[in-house]
Amino acid sequence: MNPDNQETFDIQGFLQTLTTRPGVYRMLDEDGRIIYVGKARNLKRRVSSYFQRRDDSPKTRSLVAQIRSIEVTVTHTEGEALLLENNLIKKHRPRYNVLLRDDKSYPYIFLSEGPFPRLGFHRGRRRAKGRYFGPFPNTSAVRESLSLLQKIFPVRQCEDSYFANRNRPCLQYQIKRCTGPCVKRVDEAGYQEDVRHSVMFLEGKSSQVIDELVQRMEQASERLEFEQAARYRDQIVNLRRVQEKQYVSGERGDLDVLAVHQQAGISCVQVFFIRGGRNLGNRLYYPQHTTHAPPPEVIGAFIAQYYLANRSDRLVPPELLLNVEPEDRELLEQVLGERAGRKVAVTARVRGDRARWVEMAVRNAEHALKAHLATRSSQQKRFEALQEELGLSELPRRIECFDISHTQGEATVASCVVFDNNGPLKSDYRRFNIENITPGDDYAAMHQALTRRFRRLKEEDGKLPDLLLIDGGKGQITQAEAVLGDLQVAGVTLVGVAKGASRRPGLEQLIISGHNGAVSLPPDSPALHLIQHVRDEAHRFAIAGHRQRRAKSRRSSPLEAIEGLGPKRRQQLLRQFGGLQEVVRAGVEDLSSVHGISRQLAQRIYDTLHPDEK
Incomplete structure (x- = not known):
């Protein structure tokens, strides 16, 4: 405790009046700025601990030295305190709190309504009628999924205005990435079948899609419709390749895998998104103000700020797999479960396939932080x-x-x-x-x-x-x-x-x-x-x-572009006329008089050298 604080802030008197109920405390500096926000199951015990410790970290000592007043808000439960803490951190962004910097929206794949719906990229509020699949960690993950879908199930991805004004197929039809519904090259039933399979794929049911396609391939083969059977075969092959890349061994549900790694006073949190048993990719975060915060504190603060934000794109999966157990794990499970409307498990001790996924997230976090530190110079700052x-x-x-x-x-x-x-x-x-x-x-x-x-x-x-x-x-x-x-x-x-x-x-x-x-x-x-x-x-x-x-x-001659006029004939032509300028002035009869130059070739030479006369 700093002696100056004793003169400007009566800590003992404040603690005597502090309640033991749960709530949120806000620490303010001499300018009245909020420098730290915290929650507590017992306000009196938690706030008192700041002024009783003798082995505090440099961060805590610096914080305590700047406290000039403390404000508290009493809540009914600790869960309410956690939600209020998150809102206050987001609003005031105190300098001593671990802060989640990236608060942007996530992209989705959107399937519109109608007889010929479109699949497309979507970010922002979900106002349009249709289905939304995601969230995806970044734009690249959406592009990759849309590209896969176009190759396997050619559902249109063009805008509705573009679709409504077509009178001939576009490039996507020519390269077999669309069946041409805009010009009636496919009927509604056939198109809706591709739409249904696309939805099943996005829901993680690609094995069921493969079973259906196998059955249809056999039926088409029996009917001697070999072209259609080949199309089903190609779809099956592509789907199996995607399965090999995308499936999480032993998993078929939704979960997020989170790992935190620290080095040189910087924390990196790696989040992998598993939806419908498919790995949709990962996203990196570098929370601020983590220099002296231990990994459990960082991951706990990250989870609270990330999943409890009032955003429609921050969906809470049924399970979070972590590499370290966060502070207040049970409280996080309770509040996240209330937010999601179902049970949410926060697990740090896993084995088997799940342990390998956590290990992969840790390796990615380590690699990303190493690369981040190596490129933190001007280039990284410029991109940011x-x-x-x-x-x-x-x-x-x-x-x-x-x-x-x-x-x-x-x-x-x-x-x-x-x-x-x-x-x-x-x-x-x-x-x-x-x-x-x-x-x-x-x-x-x-x-x-x-x-x-x-x-x-x-x-x-x-x-x-x-x-x-x-x-x-x-x-x-x-x-x-x-x-x-x-x-x-x-x-x-x-x-x-x-x-x-x-x-x-x-x-x-x-x-x-x-x-x-x-x-x-x-x-x-x-x-x-x-x-x-x-x-x-x-x-x-x-x-x-x-x-x-x-x-x-400028080094080349226009004669070089004339079909049938090889190097030997060009040399002979130039020798006979004394240079290109005289060749240009010559007529067809003059040109054909040269040995090896036929009348037809002479006409071609003349036309090339006199394009304006065509």
């Missing part, structure tokens, strides 16, 4: 700042940026550079030679590059970016929006990087798709520095590609 400035629901893990380069329309090249949390991912860089557009039309060039890039990603199940940067303003953003809409790419944040009125570095304006107006970041913003780095890298890569293409085109 970018997430905050753009209001992203989760940290972007993959950024792609496109730029266009040409010289007065000549040799147009588009670049695509890729960054992740570790910096440039050069193995994923791509260039696109732009063809068949009006020279100098940057909008058409951007449209072509984006179409080629994202069509290939869709066809090959490639990794989609979390954030797509376009070097340009509103016009370029419009092109990107059109491409993403046509290819039904969802969950990608689209941002244009305009140079601003003076075109000076540091004065860039960000045009965020779906938002009105432009956003300007301070010149010293780490988020702006990251955007500039990615944009400049795209610019450099585009210019290098353009210069290479331009140099190649």
Whole structure:
């Protein structure tokens, strides 16, 4: 206890009047700010303990030294105290409490209603009529599940407005990811069968789906409908492969696996989501103010703040598997059970398959924290700042940026550079030679590059970016929006990087798709520095590609593109006429007079060298 506190705060007098009932206490500093919120089964015993210990941690000693007053709220039960504590922590975010930083919503898979419902990505309030499956830990998990579903059960994933205005099948139909309900290529009964199987898959009943498909494959084979039987066979194979990857051995229900790991004063909590017996992936959290908090305190505070938040997407599963037993485990079970409306088990002592899952979560937490510490420098801070400035629901893990380069329309090249949390991912860089557009039309060039890039990603199940940067303003953003809409790419944040009125570095304006107006970041913003780095890298890569293409085109002869005119005939033609300029001036009769040049080939040469006369 700090001597100064004795003069400004009568601790003994306060403790004498304190009740022994359950409740919440709030510790305030000299400025009246709440610096710590706690709950207690016995308020008097719990608060007194702060001023009686002699072996407190540095965190507790520092806390006690700053206390100038304490406020209490008496509750009927300890469970009520836990809920009130969580609400006060969330509201005031005291500096000495363990804080859950990430409080964003989770994504879901949404199945709409109607004769031809759609499956799609959803985040936010669940207002639309239909079914919601999840929550999923991140956007990537939703994309992976939707991609799997499209390959196995081709239910449409396009927006309703897009679906209603089609008069011919789109790309998804051509690559066999949709059965074309928009143009009546499938009847309602057949489509609803794929919908039913998709629902069963999302509910973890893929074994039942396989049984049905096996029976149908045999029936189709008996009817000599071998093409249909082959389709069922492919669905069965894909489902079995998914099962091998997704099933938790011995588990068929819903549970979360949580592990906490600490190093260098930082805590990492790893959460794995098991739904319907399927591992939907994991999510990382780095709670704040955990420097001197032991693992049981961290995991207990995390569970309370995470699952007791008033959010529809924070569903409490029937069981939580942990690597350490939290403080007040029984109380957590009671309150979580009341929130969920059923029994909830919080278990830290597990064996067999469950122990292996907890061990896996621990290994992931250790690895993630090691990587986090290694990349906590400017790169990590830049990504976190970018997430905050753009209001992203989760940290972007993959950024792609496109730029266009040409010289007065000549040799147009588009670049695509890729960054992740570790910096440039050069193995994923791509260039696109732009063809068949009006020279100098940057909008058409951007449209072509984006179409080629994202069509290939869709066809090959490639990794989609979390954030797509376009070097340009509103016009370029419009092109990107059109491409993403046509290819039904969802969950990608689209941002244009305009140079601003003076075109000076540091004065860039960000045009965020779906938002009105432009956003300007301070010149010293780490988020702006990251955007500039990615944009400049795209610019450099585009210019290098353009210069290479331009140099190649200037070194090459237009004769090289003529079918049937090989190297020997080209040399003979140039020798006979004394150079390319004279070849261009020659007529068909002159050209055909050269040995080895037929009349037909001469006409082809003439047409190539005089495109305007066609």
